[in-house]
Amino acid sequence: MASEPIVAVEIGTSKVCALVGEAREDGHIMVTGIGHCASCGVRKGVITDLEKASACVRTAIQGAEQSGQVEIGKVFLVIAGEHMRSMTSQGSTPVMDVKAGVTQDDMAQVMDIARAVNLSHDRELVHSIPRQYMVDDQLVVSNPDGMRGAKLSLDMLIVHGARNVLTNAVQAARNVGLDVMDMAFSGLCAAMATLTPEQKECGVALIDLGAGTTSYLVYAGGAIALAGVLAVGGDHITNDISLGFSVSLKRAEMLKQEAGALIPDAGTHFQRIAIPAEVGFPACSVAASDLRAVIQARMGETLELIAALFKKQGLTQQLGAGLVLTGGGVHLKGVVPLAERIFDLPCAIGMPVNYSGMASVNEGPEYAAPLGMLRYAVRSGAYRQTESIGWSGFLSKLWGRS
Amino acid sequence: MNTADKVCPPPAGRAKSAARLILPRTLVVGLGNGGCKTVAAMARQWKDGPRVVAVNTDGRSLTDAGDLSGLQIGARVIKGLGTGGEPRMGQRAAESDIEAIRGLFREVDVVFLVVCLGGGTGTGAAPLLVEEARKAGALALVFASLPFEFEGKRRMEHARRGLMALHAGADAVICLPNQRLLKLVEDKTNIAAAFQQADEMLARGLKAVWCVISRRGVINLNFEDVSALVHKGNGRCVFACAEGTGPDKVNQVLQAVRAHALLNQGAVLAEAEAFLVSVMGGNDLSLKEVDQLMSGIARIGRAEALTMTGVCCESEWQDRLFVVFLVVEKKDADGLAFVPPQRDDEAHDGPIGAAPDEAAPPEPVARSKITQADLFGKFNQGRFKDVDATVVEGTNLDEPTFKRRGIIIQKVLRNHNN
Numbered sequence: 001m002a003s004e005p006i007v008a009v010e011i012g013t014s015k016v017c018a019l020v021g022e023a024r025e026d027g028h029i030m031v032t033g034i035g036h037c038a039s040c041g042v043r044k045g046v047i048t049d050l051e052k053a054s055a056c057v058r059t060a061i062q063g064a065e066q067s068g069q070v071e072i073g074k075v076f077l078v079i080a081g082e083h084m085r086s087m088t089s090q091g092s093t094p095v096m097d098v099k100a101g102v103t104q105d106d107m108a109q110v111m112d113i114a115r116a117v118n119l120s121h122d123r124e125l126v127h128s129i130p131r132q133y134m135v136d137d138q139l140v141v142s143n144p145d146g147m148r149g150a151k152l153s154l155d156m157l158i159v160h161g162a163r164n165v166l167t168n169a170v171q172a173a174r175n176v177g178l179d180v181m182d183m184a185f186s187g188l189c190a191a192m193a194t195l196t197p198e199q200k201e202c203g204v205a206l207i208d209l210g211a212g213t214t215s216y217l218v219y220a221g222g223a224i225a226l227a228g229v230l231a232v233g234g235d236h237i238t239n240d241i242s243l244g245f246s247v248s249l250k251r252a253e254m255l256k257q258e259a260g261a262l263i264p265d266a267g268t269h270f271q272r273i274a275i276p277a278e279v280g281f282p283a284c285s286v287a288a289s290d291l292r293a294v295i296q297a298r299m300g301e302t303l304e305l306i307a308a309l310f311k312k313q314g315l316t317q318q319l320g321a322g323l324v325l326t327g328g329g330v331h332l333k334g335v336v337p338l339a340e341r342i343f344d345l346p347c348a349i350g351m352p353v354n355y356s357g358m359a360s361v362n363e364g365p366e367y368a369a370p371l372g373m374l375r376y377a378v379r380s381g382a383y384r385q386t387e388s389i390g391w392s393g394f395l396s397k398l399w400g401r402s
Numbered sequence: 403m404n405t406a407d408k409v410c411p412p413p414a415g416r417a418k419s420a421a422r423l424i425l426p427r428t429l430v431v432g433l434g435n436g437g438c439k440t441v442a443a444m445a446r447q448w449k450d451g452p453r454v455v456a457v458n459t460d461g462r463s464l465t466d467a468g469d470l471s472g473l474q475i476g477a478r479v480i481k482g483l484g485t486g487g488e489p490r491m492g493q494r495a496a497e498s499d500i501e502a503i504r505g506l507f508r509e510v511d512v513v514f515l516v517v518c519l520g521g522g523t524g525t526g527a528a529p530l531l532v533e534e535a536r537k538a539g540a541l542a543l544v545f546a547s548l549p550f551e552f553e554g555k556r557r558m559e560h561a562r563r564g565l566m567a568l569h570a571g572a573d574a575v576i577c578l579p580n581q582r583l584l585k586l587v588e589d590k591t592n593i594a595a596a597f598q599q600a601d602e603m604l605a606r607g608l609k610a611v612w613c614v615i616s617r618r619g620v621i622n623l624n625f626e627d628v629s630a631l632v633h634k635g636n637g638r639c640v641f642a643c644a645e646g647t648g649p650d651k652v653n654q655v656l657q658a659v660r661a662h663a664l665l666n667q668g669a670v671l672a673e674a675e676a677f678l679v680s681v682m683g684g685n686d687l688s689l690k691e692v693d694q695l696m697s698g699i700a701r702i703g704r705a706e707a708l709t710m711t712g713v714c715c716e717s718e719w720q721d722r723l724f725v726v727f728l729v730v731e732k733k734d735a736d737g738l739a740f741v742p743p744q745r746d747d748e749a750h751d752g753p754i755g756a757a758p759d760e761a762a763p764p765e766p767v768a769r770s771k772i773t774q775a776d777l778f779g780k781f782n783q784g785r786f787k788d789v790d791a792t793v794v795e796g797t798n799l800d801e802p803t804f805k806r807r808g809i810i811i812q813k814v815l816r817n818h819n820n
Contacts, residue, residue, distance in 0.1 A: 231799070239800075290811035293804060294802070301799075305799075
């Protein structure tokens with residue numbers, strides 16, 4: 001018997017997307033409904049016009065209700081935007097009963113301590129993910145339950161975001177009568193959808209090439225080592241093309257999607273790409289090599305910035321499984337070889353793993369984040385007791401719910 | 403001489419449309435000591451040119467400029483003396499007389515701003531003047547000279563920042579690094595003469611571009627051509643002049659181009675992305691000579707380079723040939739023409755005028771108006787105009803990468819066949 005339907009909503013920069021899914025055995029997720037809508041009032045992953053964004057959410061939800069044959073009242077939100085930051089936090093506590101060893105109580109205690117970080121008043125904690133436990137300052141990778149020692153320490157990754165941005169996202173959903181059950185960071189969601197346990201074990205970096213932002217998440221040493229967002233995305237490529245060739249954003253988007261490429265191609269190098277005439281605009285053409293130069297400069301720079309960050313954090317050497325790319329940006333021709341060259345790591349396009357249902361959804365890397373949100377919702381449902389304390393506190397503060 | 407008649411038909415015969423024949427109302431502004439000297443030199447050798455105004459903080463230099471109309475700025479702030487080579491003072495001076503500066507640009511279509519960067523007035527006030535000119539709806543074309551290296555690091559640093567601000571604000575910047583003149587002058591030339599030569603160089607380039615724009619040529623080029631060319635190089639242009647006299651004038655010009663210091667012995671031209679050639683000759687200039695000249699130049703330049711040609715005949719150039727090259731330089735031709743803004747440097751975080759050197763300001767100065775944010779705000783932000791800029795390590799990532807990296811691209815081409 002399948003679980004009750006779970007709905008994930010991503011208010012993205014290019015599209016608002018709602019997915020309906022059901023949890024099956026072994027973590028498998030069946031996608032039963034999908035609705036999407038071209039996005040309005042969202043820039044760089046952040047809502048700039050609440051009314052328009054809400055209208056988009058409504059359209060997407062209606063589409064999902066129709067295709068999934070369900071009524072939607074509760075949703076899980078995917079959160080993006082540069083305001084999302086990560087930091088590590090450590091906490092330790094003496095083990096209560098040394099003879100009995102570490103208990104679940106000790107683990108809950110140390111988690112509370114490590115989670116109690118001092119965020120400034122305009123920040124809100126979104127995730128607190130245990131990275132590794134230590135007993136008496138000796139490393140224990142995952143589960144210290146029952147181990148003997150006097151002191152238990154925990155190393156945690158804290159993901160936090162700007163309170164007003166998070167509030168706006170929740171408000172956009174509430175405006176159309178939806179209850180937000182939980183939120184999750186888009187990079188984490190995309191990782192949940194596409195990365196296999198083996199990859200996480202070997203060390204892997206996930207880069208989600210979105211329209212408004214580029215999110216990254218790094219697994220090193222079996223745990224999440226880094227997460228963050230760069231507010232540069234596919235929109236910037238479109239904007240560069242628009243400014244560079246003095247064409248409208250619509251035409252720039254078309255040029256990017258139809259003729260955009262990142263690697264030289266002998267066949268098309270000297271060609272000119274025709275832009276058909278429209279009302280008010282005469283037909284014209286741009287040089288394929290120039291178009292490529294503009295796109296490559298932007299995409300190259302974005303990846304270089306992230307590569308430099310990984311290098312600075314000493315993570316590049318720990319990525320045994322290389323690099324996984326997701327998001328709409330992977331449709332640009334040649335993005336994989338470009339990323340391989342810049343990171344000097346093997347690189348692959350991340351496909352959602354262990355999903356079934358709507359074919360168009362589970363094959364598209366651009367749906368990685370909402371698909372991952374479904375999985376996150378399934379898993380956090382199981383661990384609600386330990387995971388959602390801080391979060392429900394936040395929601396109740398905002399909306400007066402219990 | 404019947405060739406003259408063939409080459410110089412009445413201008414109306416070539417006019418594309420009557421409405422476009424109206425000359426742009428042009429104003430030449432010389433700013434700072436160097437700029438004033440340059441425009442004075444220009445006005446002397448060029449009587450029927452456009453309106454010229456000299457703008458300076460130093461009242462004495464304005465009286466030296468002779469019968470030019472002058473505007474003294476910052477009289478209240480710095481009491482009619484110079485700025486002491488302090489761009490902040492130049493900027494303050496311009497700010498204090500902003501109304502008078504606005505008055506200058508009333509009913510003007512094209513503003514040529516002539517400035518020798520590195521000093522106080524020119525470097526500090528130029529970005530403001532450009533801003534005002536553009537606010538008044540005029541096209542702003544800047545002729546800037548960069549100091550000689552011997553003038554010291556401080557002046558060079560000021561000049562670099564000034565140039566950066568001008569690149570951000572002006573429609574086009576044409577740049578003459580004085581250092582290249584060293585190769586041009588004789589060993590014995592005294593220093594005053596060398597500076598005068600630099601001024602005259604700028605004046606010539608200015609005149610050349612003005613001639614192109616005012617469309618008096620037999621083969622016309624207009625402002626759109628110049629601005630398209632300069633934009634192609636993101637405003638990064640150098641110019642050079644070559645002259646020939648007598649029956650062998652074409653060969654003399656070609657020879658001069660191959661040995662020209664400003665063109666790096668022709669190498670700049672050979673690697674150029676695009677260049678504009680403006681030929682000025684007397685009424686005796688024959689079609690054959692022009693053909694000979696152009697094919698000679700084509701052999702020097704790259705085959706793919708975009709070339710624009712203009713020819714204009716004036717009686718004063720009788721039996722002489724004067725050729726002006728406006729060359730969009732290859733990105734790092736020799737590093738002299740354009741020094742990319744060094745944003746990694748801490749010192750650059752301050753206002754443009756804020757010198758990092760030891761010289762303390764004479765008095766507390768109000769924070770200068772042009773901040774880094776303003777500089778970054780100058781480009782067309784497109785769809786990101788209403789959201790926070792993405793700034794990473796001092797670089798605004800919303801600005802197109804290809805622009806920041808100086809990648810030259812060609813704008814769209816109309817399909818004329820349909």
